Amino acid sequence: MTAMSLTARPFHSSPTGAVACDDAPTSIATHVDAADAGRDGGIDLLLRLKHAGTRIVHVRHARVGTPDAPVVFVAGGISADRHATGWWHSQVGPGCAIDTRQVQVLAIDWLGSDGALDVPLDPADQADAIAALLDALGIDTLEAFVGCSYGAQVGLQFAARHGSRLRQLVAISGVHRAHPYASAWRALQRRAVALGALQCDDAHGLALARQLAVLSYRTPEEFDGRFGEAVVTDGRVRVDAEDYLDHCADRYVGRTPVTAFLRLSESIDLQAVDPERITVPTTVVAVADDRLVPVVQAYELVERLRGETRLHVLRSRYGHDAFLKEHAAIAALLEDALQGIGADSVCREVAA
Amino acid sequence: MTAMSLTARPFHSSPTGAVACDDAPTSIATHVDAADAGRDGGIDLLLRLKHAGTRIVHVRHARVGTPDAPVVFVAGGISADRHATGWWHSQVGPGCAIDTRQVQVLAIDWLGSDGALDVPLDPADQADAIAALLDALGIDTLEAFVGCSYGAQVGLQFAARHGSRLRQLVAISGVHRAHPYASAWRALQRRAVALGALQCDDAHGLALARQLAVLSYRTPEEFDGRFGEAVVTDGRVRVDAEDYLDHCADRYVGRTPVTAFLRLSESIDLQAVDPERITVPTTVVAVADDRLVPVVQAYELVERLRGETRLHVLRSRYGHDAFLKEHAAIAALLEDALQGIGADSVCREVAA
Known part of the structure; x- marks a missing residue:
């Protein structure tokens, strides 16, 4: 990728010159990294975040x-x-x-x-x-x-x-709005990550979190058509969906930073729009x-x-x-x- | 409790004298510990377990x-x-x-x-x-x-x-029969226990497993009537049901051996009866x-x-x-x- 510069844009400001209100984001574009003249790039924006103050954030x-x-x-x-x-x-x-x-x-x-x-x-x-x-x-x-x-x-x-x-x-x-039951489900996914983090095993915790998420994305009807009976193997019971759930976790863990999962999972739970x-x-x-x-x-x-x-x-x-x-x-x-x-x-x- | 003896009962046997078939349990009662003359007690039974051979098991x-x-x-x-x-x-x-x-x-x-x-x-x-x-x-x-x-x-x-x-x-x-979706849900609860066990923190893993189980026992309708919005506290998002889920785990963990949870959870997944x-x-x-x-x-x-x-x-x-x-x-x-x-x-x- 090549880097190119965009004209920096001034802060938005209210008529009185004060910083813009919560509903109007302040923004400053400082640069774009783009292979295609701004069609794929990144921009630094100055944003007033709802729960974390004003920050420069990079948006790709x-x-x-x-x-x-x-x-x-x-x-x-x-x-x-x-x-x-x-x-x-x-x-x-x-x-x-x-x-x-x-x-x-x-x-x-x-x-x-x-x-x-x-x-x-x-x-x-x-x-x-x-x-x-x-x-x-x-x-x-x-x-x-x-x-x-x-x-x-x-x-x-x-x-x-x-x-x-x-x-x-x-x-x-x-x-x-986030549904309280779905929020509870996500909170437990984040606890799985926390449990992994306790032993410096982020991947293991994130894998379990992802598997729990996958269950919430799908339905009993799909699983019933797709998976069969549990088996006893090596003295343990293994249910038929476990191979699939392992596959889901493997695909996810390598490409997802733990912090990204946690913060975006949380973000879903913060949803509160007045329709x-x-x-x-x-x-x-x-x-x-x-x-x-x-x-x-x-x-x-x-x-x-x-x-x-x-x-x-x-x-x-x-x-x-x-x-x-x-x-x-x-x-x-x-x-x-x-x-x-x-x-x-x-x-x-x-x-x- | 006082101990009392019951007459030991002979093995059931087939007409040929061979050990009884899989469908007819062999049993031997060796003793009863009872406060109330057999009304609350324990008995050792010789059972042919379906996946674990013949064992003496204690039944209270x-x-x-x-x-x-x-x-x-x-x-x-x-x-x-x-x-x-x-x-x-x-x-x-x-x-x-x-x-x-x-x-x-x-x-x-x-x-x-x-x-x-x-x-x-x-x-x-x-x-x-x-x-x-x-x-x-x-x-x-x-x-x-x-x-x-x-x-x-x-x-x-x-x-x-x-x-x-x-x-x-x-x-x-x-x-x-166990439903494959419910079995997957339980398998992930058992993985939470395994994740806790990796760091010798059985209680933490069992707590998460119990919380996941509680979600499966209840409904979105109940949670929606009972719990409100998530809040940001100490830089983290906490959803409203988390106090309740903590309470559920606290009540459960102290009185439940991890092995008991694992083996009985597995057992549900082994259900296969021909109606x-x-x-x-x-x-x-x-x-x-x-x-x-x-x-x-x-x-x-x-x-x-x-x-x-x-x-x-x-x-x-x-x-x-x-x-x-x-x-x-x-x-x-x-x-x-x-x-x-x-x-x-x-x-x-x-x-x-």
Whole structure:
């Protein structure tokens, strides 16, 4: 990668010259490391974090798609990254539901995802970082924010805090508040990490935490179709899903800093958006079988949103992971929600 | 307690004189420690364990209620013990649904519950131990076996393996096979124990395991009504349910040997009964909100049982723990199922 400089942007300030309020992030873009002239890079932003004071944070971002086309921001779960064509290859790319021939897709690595920022991170902080990044990139308005899981939490924060910069929100399997049962489940995952850390065995603790998380992402129906009976081997009982859970942990542990897991897991539990603050048109997608985000929370969200609102409830044996697995159903919903975005530019190209 | 001797009973043997088959437990009662002449005591039994060969196992048992009245066997979850009037005080006692004025209630401490038997224990082993105990106590037939959770698994085993000694079974929140999703959940609890053991911190690992188990026993609905938002304290996020989960662990860890937890947790996962083998009249009670024993498993069980069968499906915010919390609903079901048991003896007393 080559480094390039962007013009540093001044602090936002209120009319009185005081530091901007909590809802308006202060930002300063100092540099971009980019292979593609700002399309994949990193920017230092001065942010007032909700629980950890004002800090310079480094935000890595990536853009793919047609330059100058409308911008769609895409955000996934806490383990997703800025490469949306990677973790969400089923939905983002040329000819996909989020069609990179027609739009620009912008995404970030979550604040905290490199493990360097060891403070409580609120989903509101992520939303403010995205707004500050838009300033730095000279993007006034997002045509859409499509968020899944934690990304949906952040999308709701963005809509509440920066609604004037957003034309529509699609929130999939993530809502306005953390559910106390799901929060308890995550707190125990963090305790598994703490138990590993006691013996300087971070990998072992993180592996167990990930396995517990995987259970929460899936459903009994999927496991019942997939796994068989327990067996006694070497004097111990081994259940059939253990090989799969080991595989899940192996894939995760090597690429995830423990601090990143802890702080982003915590962040989900800090979600608290007042839906009445959101007036942006919003599509809420819920999965009836989701064990982490009960569908009743989506009902509550939809009742309280103040803009034009659509609710879709899917059935899926993949539960919370449906956005990664139910390719056709999710694509149909996205195409419906996003229809028309970027179509004009394509039509113009055809006409030219 | 004083010790007393019982006549040692001969091994059961097949007509050919060979050791009895797997389905017929061999048993020898060597002694009873009893405060109450065999009503609360311990017996050594020679048992052929399904996965661990033939062993002498010590079974502690307790009887309460009217001597010589019909015997009802009562069995709870893996952390229940022989004192059914303790852990199930809402249902067992004078005037309760299982009325100790009209019946004798017999219960045991599970094989393995003292932590001394560190081998894989099948629910079939528990059923065989109960059958051998009945021999030792001179009890020919159980009027009913009322089992909850693991106790229901064992009751189904007893009905399948010793059906001629049982007039009816009531199986509450436990079925003929372990569900692969619930088994995965338990396997991760056992891994938490293993993680603690790595640093010689059994208590810490067992505490986490218990907290994970508690989540599986309860429901999101209960937690949502009971717990509020997460808070940031000392730079960490603490979710509202953590105090409760700490309390659950504190109550459990002091009284539970780690080996007992591991072996009884494993035992649940070894459950595999062919319902077609059961011809005893059976009442199956399932809870629609149970996250550990999905109600579809109860449907399957009922379809496959070969005797007279009744199914009751409850709704309860307490999920798997409904049998401990839904006092009135469970009492009504028990009274309905057990009506008539012991009534004759009471009528005779009144007439005498």
